[in-house]
Amino acid sequence: MSEIDATPADQAEEGASGGGRKGLWLTLLLIVAGAGAGAAWYLGLFGGGDSEAAEVAAVAGPPIYLDIDSNMVVNFQGGGRLRYLQIGVQVMTRDPAAVEALQAHVPLLRNNLILLFSEQTYETLSSRDGKDALRDAALAEVRGVLPEGYQGSGIESVYFTSFVMQ
Numbered sequence: 001m002s003e004i005d006a007t008p009a010d011q012a013e014e015g016a017s018g019g020g021r022k023g024l025w026l027t028l029l030l031i032v033a034g035a036g037a038g039a040a041w042y043l044g045l046f047g048g049g050d051s052e053a054a055e056v057a058a059v060a061g062p063p064i065y066l067d068i069d070s071n072m073v074v075n076f077q078g079g080g081r082l083r084y085l086q087i088g089v090q091v092m093t094r095d096p097a098a099v100e101a102l103q104a105h106v107p108l109l110r111n112n113l114i115l116l117f118s119e120q121t122y123e124t125l126s127s128r129d130g131k132d133a134l135r136d137a138a139l140a141e142v143r144g145v146l147p148e149g150y151q152g153s154g155i156e157s158v159y160f161t162s163f164v165m166q
Contacts, residue, residue: 068106069087076117087163088162108145109141116137122165131163135159
C-alpha cells in the first residue's frame with residue numbers, strides 16, 4: 001500500500017507498531033550507553049582528579065609506613081570518670097627522607113600525640129566523626145614536628161592501627 005492510498009487508520013497502525021519498536025530500541029540503547037558511561041566513570045577511565053592522583057603516587061613510589069607506637073596508653077575524662085585509651089599509630093609517606101627526619105623526632109612526636117590524645121573526651125571519641133577529627137589533628141601534630149623542608153609535603157596520612165577505649 002502506498003502512502004497516498006493508505007487511510008489514516010492504516011498510517012496510525014504502522015506508526016504505532018514501527019515507532020514503538022524504534023522507541024524501545026532507542027530506550028534500550030540509551031540505557032546501555034548510560035550504564036557503560038557510569039561504569040567507566042566509576043572505574044576512573046575518564047580523565048579526572050583521581051587518575052592524576054594515582055599517577056603522582058606511582059611516580060612518587062610505594063607507601064612507606066612508620067610505626068610511631070603500637071601500644072600508646074593515655075588516660076582522659078569521660079562521663080565524670082577517668083578512662084583509658086590504648087592506641088596504635090602509624091604514619092604513611094612515600095618519601096624515605098621524610099621517614100628519616102621523622103625518626104629523629106619520635107620522642108617529641110610521642111609527647112605531642114600523648115598530650116593530644118589525653119585532651120579528648122569519651123563522647124567525642126565514641127563517634128566515627130570524632131575519631132576522624134582526632135586522626136586529622138594527629139596528622140597536623142606529625143607534620144608540625146618535621147623540620148622546615150618536610151612540613152605538609154612529606155607525610156600523607158596517619159592511621160590508627162588499634163583503638164581501645166575503656
